[in-house]
Amino acid sequence: MPGPPMLQGPFQVPSFNGYIPRRLQPWIYLLFAFIFLMSGGIYGGAMSQVMGEYSLMREDVLMIIMFNVVGVAMPFPFLFKMKFHFTNRQLLLNAALVVATCNFLIMWTDSVPLMCILAYIAGFFKLCGTFECMSTIQLWMTSKRDFTIFFPLLYCIVLGNMFLSPWVTEHLIYIYQDWRIINWAMTGALLLVAFIVYVTTHDFRFMKPLPFISIDYLGCILWSAWMLEFIFFFTYGEHYNWLDSKIMQMDVLLFIFTGYFCIQRMLHIRHPYIEPAAWKYKRLVPLLILFAFVEFMGSTPKVLQTAFTGGVLHFGAITTNVLNFVEWVGALAGCLFCLFWCKVLCQKYTRLLTIGVATMVCYPVMMYFLINPGLNIEALYLPCFLRSFGNAIFFCMLTVYLEELMPFQHFFMGLTMAGIIRNGPMSAMCSGLYSFGLRYQMADNMSRGLPYDATNLLMLSIRNLYGITCLIGIAVLIIFLLWDVQPVRSTLKKMPSWNFVGKRMKKKKGFAK
Structure with a gap:
């Protein structure tokens, strides 16, 4: 297997236009990744305000947040197929605009199912945007692609945002007395990301685009549903008194059937979402x-x-x-x-x-x-x-x-x-x-x-x-x-x-x- 390419001079992002200083380029992408990770749908720090305005239960808001968390976990098997088909510019523009749209729309609906869907989409595309940023500057972080360097630095941003986001959210809500302020702020930040990408970058390919095929969308939906049914049971379990409720009993049955279809699809199609061999280590x-x-x-x-x-x-x-x-x-x-x-x-x-x-x-x-x-x-x-x-x-x-x-x-x-x-x-x-x-x-x-x-x-x-x-x-x-x-x-x-x-x-x- 050939080794990683050697850098000649300062690190450079090839999709940036020539007037952007080389030394500034990776820091811009690092800022983009930070904004993507900070974004979401309904923010945990705004939970009590959302509950009060829409008369929602705590479990409802938790479920919306969990849809966002599950959405973050699901794009991984698709990431390289997208990277080798679309350009860096296309991926960042689409991710920023989709997450900004979800942040905006979720402010104007009181429908819990619609909020859940928007939160899932926001989580899915924020991971896509984060991956594109971090994979682009990976050689800047470690020229030898050393994961013992890359992952600690990556999780400084990922885990840092997990704890910094509630801190920022609650302070903004305390100052402006409106839970929507964090959504407005993140929508504006994401639109700024899209504007900077549109103005300062161009389409660049290091190889011919690969066909965007052999993608198991249904498998992704099934595995997502399986996870969310499990989460639903333990999120609403106390409220519905666990298996004494028919809703919980139906959820358990759905969880079993969905798991069965996930496994059967994985075993019987050519390009499953998760390959059977991946479970055998x-x-x-x-x-x-x-x-x-x-x-x-x-x-x-x-x-x-x-x-x-x-x-x-x-x-x-x-x-x-x-x-x-x-x-x-x-x-x-x-x-x-x-x-x-x-x-x-x-x-x-x-x-x-x-x-x-x-x-x-x-x-x-x-x-x-x-x-x-x-x-x-x-x-x-x-x-x-x-x-x-x-x-x-x-x-x-x-x-x-x-x-x-x-x-x-x-x-x-x-x-x-x-x-x-x-x-x-x-x-x-x-x-x-x-x-x-x-x-x-x-x-x-x-x-x-x-x-x-x-x-x-x-x-x-x-x-x-x-x-x-x-x-x-x-x-x-x-x-x-x-x-x-x-x-x-x-x-x-x-x-x-x-x-x-x-x-x-x-x-x-x-x-x-």
Whole structure:
């Protein structure tokens, strides 16, 4: 396999017009990627305002947000087919205009199904725009296409936006007293992206366009529906009292039938959305279990921390919003620590996962001992920082491990398979189970006739669930300490150049590992 091309002089984006300075070009694309990742449909920081204006349930708004999250996971198997058919200019223009349109339209409808569809489309195209930006400047970030450099830097932006977006949203809403301000702001930013791309770039191709064929659109829809049916069950489970409701029973049946059609279609068509061979790697299942563990540990604050800060400490949204900033700092620190570990200390990248587990376990352990009705918000800074720090380590290193595990032919399918775990379903399941556990603990404590008021009973219930989380996290940490996870290979493999990938796709041959 030929090595990556050597850069001659400063990095240059070939689609830019000549009057754009070379040194400025990659920073412009980095800004574009930041704007794409910041965009969405309904923003989590605006949840309470949307609920109040449209008289929606919390579950309705969560479901809209989850449609956006699922949409982000689904384009991966299509990305290179789009990259080798359309130009960079076409892809960025279309992505920016589609996401801007969805951001605009979602402000003027109160229909939950329509909001869900718009949020899904926005998520799908924001990932397309982000990929096009980051793949274009990849050689600027690492001239040797070294994923132990690329992924930590990439997740600085991705994870940073996950925590920075709610922080920015809530501050804008607090200033302007209107939840639509974030949609107006993002619509304007995306239209500015489209304008800059239109004015400063031209169509450039490094090879003849490949036919836009062999794309399993129906498979993408089926897998999306399968994920969303799973999310629906755990999002609305508490509201509809789980399987006692006919709606939940129908959802379970739909989930089974949709899963059956997904598998049958995958096995019986020539170019499925996810190929059967992509599921057969020996270490894939343990890797997906690790992704599930990360989501389990990461979902704790969504229910328990929110219940504690709101129901016990009675903090408002602006007060607790500072925790999003703390988590943003933790995510950046975790990504940069991965880079330091792999490139400066030159330690085995898989051993870093043990440090990630340890820092994530510190969060529930510290919260278990911190819970009391007079706690200051500053006491939550360190546990939130450590949780975000460990989460960033896992995201970076597990993605590197996935790239090492799977050949390039299946790697982007593998990202969607990981997305089936981490992009919504596991988070919704853990949040639903925590909500059920909190209600169960409250009922159990009340039935025992404990001499406490409602606030103290809630605090006791939260501490019990944090204790259970501690036990699970410590058990996983002990496994990591006793079992040294071995890498797939002794040296990291090289990512092929785009020319090489395009030629192999054109010949319809597999990719060598």
